[in-house]
Amino acid sequence: MYVWARLARMAATKSRRGPYRFGDEGRLSFRCLPTDIDFNMHLNNARYMMLADVGRIDIFMRSGLLDLARKKRWAPMLGGLQTVFVREIRLWRRFEVVSSIETWSGTEVIGKHRFVLDSGETAALIMTSAGVYDREGRRFVPIDELVHLLGADIEPREPSEEEKIFISSHKGLRVLAKSGD
Incomplete structure (x- = not known):
């Protein structure tokens, strides 16, 4: 089951969080519910991905990307992700994404x-690679063009060492997936 109620709550409360600006953080509060857990009584690994989706959609909505994508028939697409779990999120525990x-x-x-976690400790980290596909142009949109269309005047920073490792790993996995092995 997808997290439809949480997605609806996020959409209904987006104006309270204000517009998303590049460089900002989006924060969404949750509680680990019985529908979120596995047999270990903690947040199921697939639920992390679904809640990260809600966080991404929040950014898409508040930045104006979702409206722009609908208008231009573009599709934001996740290319891949990598997750590390460092602490469990137990049943009924509060946490933020x-x-x-x-x-x-x-x-x-x-x-x-x-x-x-509500204690301030990080329970998990997900890094993602994504793009925006222009269906009519049959191409991925350059992100500088997208940022400009959203009215932002910002340059990307150089990737950190950890981000470079993630990007390299992601590219390697794409090559492996496309090779059919």
């Missing part, structure tokens, strides 16, 4: 989702 756009190059955006 802190989402951000970290940097970009060409047609690829690097995003981050931190799952932060």
Whole structure:
């Protein structure tokens, strides 16, 4: 089951969080519910990905990307992700998903989702690679063009060493997936 109620709540409350600006963090608060857990009584690994989706959609909505994409018939697409779990999120525990756009190059955006416990400790980290596909043009949109269309005047920063490792790993996995092995 997808997290439809949480997605609806996020959409209904987006104006309270204000517009998303590049360099900001999006913060969404959750509680680990019985529908979120596995047999270990903690947040199921697939639920992390679904809640990261909600964090990304929040950024898409508040930045204006979702409206722009609908108008231009573009499709934001996740290219891949890598997750590390460092602490469990037990049943009924409160936590936040802190989402951000970290940097970009060409047609690829690097995003981050931190799952932060109410104690302030990070429970998990997800790094993502994504892009925006122009269906009519049959191409991925250069992110600088997208940022400009959204009215932002910002340059991407150089990727951190960890981000470079993620990008390299992601590219290697894409090559492996396309080779059919």
